[in-house]
Amino acid sequence: MKTLPDLSQLTHEQLLEFTQQLAMQNQQLVEDKQHLDTKVQHLTILNKKYEHELALFKRHKFAQKNENLTAKQISLLDEAVEEDIAAVDLELERLHADQSDVPAQKTTISKAKRRPLPDHLPTIRVEHEPTSTQCSCGCQLRRIGEDVSEKLSFKPAQFIKEQHVRGKWVCDQCDSIQQQPMPAYVIDKGIASPELLSHVLVSKYADHLPLYRQRLIYQRVGVDLARSTLSEWIGQCGVQLESLAEALKQIVLQQRVIHADETPVTVMQMGEKKPKKGYVWAYASTQYNSIQAVIYEFQPSRSGKHAEDFLQGWQGHLVCDDYSGYKAQFKNKAIIEVGCMAHARRKFHELHVTCKSQIAEQALRLIQQLYQIEAELREIPNCTAEQRRQRRQQDSQPIMQQLYEWLKQHQLKVPTSSPTAKAINYSLKRWHALCRYLDDGELPICNNWVENQMRPWALGRKNWLFAGSLRSGQRAANIMTLIQSAKLNGLDPYAYLSDVLKRLPTHKMKDIEELLPHKWKPA
Incomplete structure (x- = not known):
């Protein structure tokens, strides 16, 4: 570190020169500080960007394993709780039955009212009558009515053997023979009926059951269909x-x-x-x-x-x-x-989830108002395109204008390479396409459909x-x-x-x- 000279020994010219040197050194320090501040700001933005991307990657990879339950997981939890309640109720009943000297306490849990069974189901009448209609006193019993209770039964997949019988008819005079031809089938000379082919197709492509699982199900009811046969059926039906x-x-x-x-x-x-x-x-x-x-x-x-x-x-x-x-x-x-407004919203949603961004939360609130209007329009019976257009012009247009001004305002405030800037720029670059639905009631707000x-x-x-x-x-x-x-x-x-x-x-x-x-x- 340089020691300061004795100022009392310096001439006027030397003092001026020394003052100029100090000013130059001070200017250099100010420039160095500005350079370091810029570098720190750049590294801070870069760090936030990497933290945002890392949070997204972790969310995509580990979201199903974290403690936040999805709607489907919550429904599964509800099912498990209901199973436990039913099991505990039964155990309590058995316990009270074993302790016959202890009066059973009535539970206050209200059970759901049983729904009536659908009328279109085939009905099988099961009779429960006494083995003898003679009373113990010797008189003959007379039937005065009946009580009917319904149970919902089920049969596993049932295969039916269709025998197509084509009678042969002959004319004794001219010896000509007549016989009805077999009806045309999608797979000519195959054993599968249209109903079975439909079941295989729906099981694979609607219920997502691979053919090897279908084969195991069929084997359990006594029918062994080779997987190659099932594959051939699907191939021919596809054509x-x-x-x-x-x-x-x-x-x-x-x-x-x-x-x-x-x-x-x-x-x-x-x-x-x-x-x-x-x-x-x-x-x-x-x-x-x-x-x-x-x-x-x-x-x-x-x-x-x-x-x-x-x-x-x-x-x-x-x-x-x-x-x-x-x-x-x-x-x-x-x-x-x-x-697609959903994609624009998704950028802010990811930003809010990963960084708890207040700016993103404000954008999400405005976009939520737009979707609320669309939800209300869907509730209107037989809502026409013109009705949707008028409601959007009246209520959605001001919100979109407010969102646009808000985006432009914050675009100037946030660093250009930050995740927030990217979310804002994504919407602004596509603004005309995002607003197009406001002027046409036949256009949707997003691509979620x-x-x-x-x-x-x-x-x-x-x-x-x-x-x-x-x-x-x-x-x-x-x-x-x-x-x-x-x-x-x-x-x-x-x-x-x-x-x-x-x-x-x-x-x-x-x-x-x-x-x-x-x-x-x-x-």
């Missing part, structure tokens, strides 16, 4: 149902508003050691549409070329997330982008794990298209497919639309 899936696709492409989304599915092809990633693309009509349908397409990649091929020649509003694969569709102005239609695939791949090939993936997509569209129209997939598979072999192709879920009526 037969392809024409229906294609017809439904053309119906969806006639709609003015379409949802789009995609999800990965593993593909494990024969002869290859490593699995590959395929993608299921979904295109659906909106929940406001009178035609309820969803189309699944299985593709080898996530390339935007697949969306371009599907939407080729189509004009309308496409509701989607911010995936770049859809962006090319908006360049020619024939397809108009409708943004089609994301919900992706859930069967998410459940399915946890059970059957992968598709065997791109061809089998598309076959599954065709079947899932019809099953999920049937569910959207309030149909029982088993009843729908059973009837369609029965009518399809003799149905005219020009009338194929009659068999689509939104038009189908049982024969």
Whole structure:
């Protein structure tokens, strides 16, 4: 450390020079401090960014193992508690019965009122009558009435052997023989009826039971069907149902508003050691549409070329997330982008969960008000597009304007590379697409509708794990298209497919639309 010189011994010129040196040193220290402050600020922002990303990774990986119960886990806990209550009640009854000298205390727990059994169930009458109708006094008993109590019974899956008997008729005069031909079946000369084929398809693609599990279930009731046989049935049904899936696709492409989304599915092809990633693309009509349908397409990649091929020649509003694969569709102005508010909200939700951000919480409150308005509109019976547009203009528009001003205000306050800035910029860059639903009652606020239609695939791949090939993936997509569209129209997939598979072999192709879920009526 330098020692200060004796100022009393310095001349006036030396004092001036010394003062200038001190000023220069002070300026250098100020600059060094500013540089360090900038570096500290940058490192602080970077640290928050990494903490946010790490919290997201941990949440994604360990969310199911932490102490926060999901709605499904809570429902399972409720079931366990109800089981315990029933068991304790029974044990108390037995204990009071054993201690006959101790008066039983009445429990105050109120049990749920038993619901009446459905009228459509077949009824079996089980008679309980005395073995003798003669009284112990010697007189004959006379029946004066009866008490009826109902029990709900169950039979496991029951196979029925259908014997198709075709009588032969001969004319004695000309010796001609007549015989009715066998009705046409989807699988010619196969043993499976349309009802059994429908059951196998629904079990795999709606109930997510792999074929080896179905085979074990069938074996328990005394029928052994080889897995290869079940696979052949599904393969042939997938081909037969392809024409229906294609017809439904053309119906969806006639709609003015379409949802789009995609999800990965593993593909494990024969002869290859490593699995590959395929993608299921979904295109659906909106929940406001009178035609309820969803189309699944299985593709080898996530390339935007697949969306371009599907939407080729189509004009309308496409509701989607911010995936770049859809962006090319908006360049020619024939397809108009409708943004997804759920994705914008998700950015702030993740920020709030990981960092407890007060800024994110304020954004979430404003977005929640928008969704509350949409929930109220859904409660209005037969709500029209014009009614939705008017309500959105009246109530949602001011909230959106408030949200926009709030985003612009905080954009200037937060560091540009922080997670908060990224969440804000995500919404501002897509603001026009996010606001588009305000001016059109047929447009939804977000893309959640089609994301919900992706859930069967998410459940399915946890059970059957992968598709065997791109061809089998598309076959599954065709079947899932019809099953999920049937569910959207309030149909029982088993009843729908059973009837369609029965009518399809003799149905005219020009009338194929009659068999689509939104038009189908049982024969």
